[in-house]
Amino acid sequence: MHIDIITVVPGLLEGPFSHSILKRAEEKGLATVRVHNLRDYATGKQKQVDDYAFGGGAGMVMMIEPIARCIEALQQERTYDEIIYMTPDGETFDQPMANTLSLKQNLLILCGHYKGVDQRVRDKFITKEISIGDFVLSGGELAAAVVADAIIRLIPGVLNDETSALTDSFQDNLLAPPVYTRPAEYEGMTVPEVLLSGHEAKISDWRFEASVRRTKEKRPDLLKGTGWE
Ligand code: ADE
Numbered sequence: 001m002h003i004d005i006i007t008v009v010p011g012l013l014e015g016p017f018s019h020s021i022l023k024r025a026e027e028k029g030l031a032t033v034r035v036h037n038l039r040d041y042a043t044g045k046q047k048q049v050d051d052y053a054f055g056g057g058a059g060m061v062m063m064i065e066p067i068a069r070c071i072e073a074l075q076q077e078r079t080y081d082e083i084i085y086m087t088p089d090g091e092t093f094d095q096p097m098a099n100t101l102s103l104k105q106n107l108l109i110l111c112g113h114y115k116g117v118d119q120r121v122r123d124k125f126i127t128k129e130i131s132i133g134d135f136v137l138s139g140g141e142l143a144a145a146v147v148a149d150a151i152i153r154l155i156p157g158v159l160n161d162e163t164s165a166l167t168d169s170f171q172d173n174l175l176a177p178p179v180y181t182r183p184a185e186y187e188g189m190t191v192p193e194v195l196l197s198g199h200e201a202k203i204s205d206w207r208f209e210a211s212v213r214r215t216k217e218k219r220p221d222l223l224k225g226t227g228w229e
Contacts, residue, residue: 006070
């Protein structure tokens with residue numbers, strides 16, 4: 001998979017992709033992420049990327065020309081499965097959307113800033129608009145990093161133990177069960193016996209039941225229609 005990200009604040013995206021799982025995905029050749037500075041596609045001395053909104057009102061709007069130049073230059077190199085715009089008025093991101101996007105080859109993500117982008121950018125180029133929740137960030141960069149992380153970790157081979165993504169919370173509409181590690185006893189707090197038993201079938205049953213119990217307690221909405229209510 002290849003992900004291109006367009007931003008006016010490339011520094012915000014340097015950290016997330018140079019550590020841990022995302023770094024390993026790149027080293028293994030399973031996912032590449034390239035960050036593009038929108039200002040490199042602006043013209044004039046000021047390298048202007050935003051301007052006042054027609055009709056007035058507070059806040060600047062990202063201009064179409066630099067964005068169009070950037071997207072069209074990137075399209076010379078690859079065909080994108082989706083051109084995504086990160087925006088609080090987009091479709092709310094969730095695990096099924098992450099699963100679907102993890103199967104794509106090439107994604108382009110545009111990060112909004114200020115009051116957002118000129119509507120004509122959305123009309124002309126954008127195929128998918130994603131929000132990571134009902135709150136407003138100061139830009140789309142952190143949201144793009146969240147989406148890229150959730151997608152890349154699902155690519156087969158990125159996680160050491162491939163099954164571990166399948167047992168994540170939200171796959172199967174269930175939250176993950178509680179987990180424990182050494183010591184088996186801490187200040188009188190013990191680990192459920194079954195987990196120490198070595199009996200795989202019993203452990204698997206316990207984990208499933210604990211998942212259902214936890215989901216009922218914390219997120220009963222996830223169980224609607226599953227038969228586990
Ligand atoms: N940009 C600003 N807020 C955002 C959000 N909640 N989701 C995606 N992009 C955003």
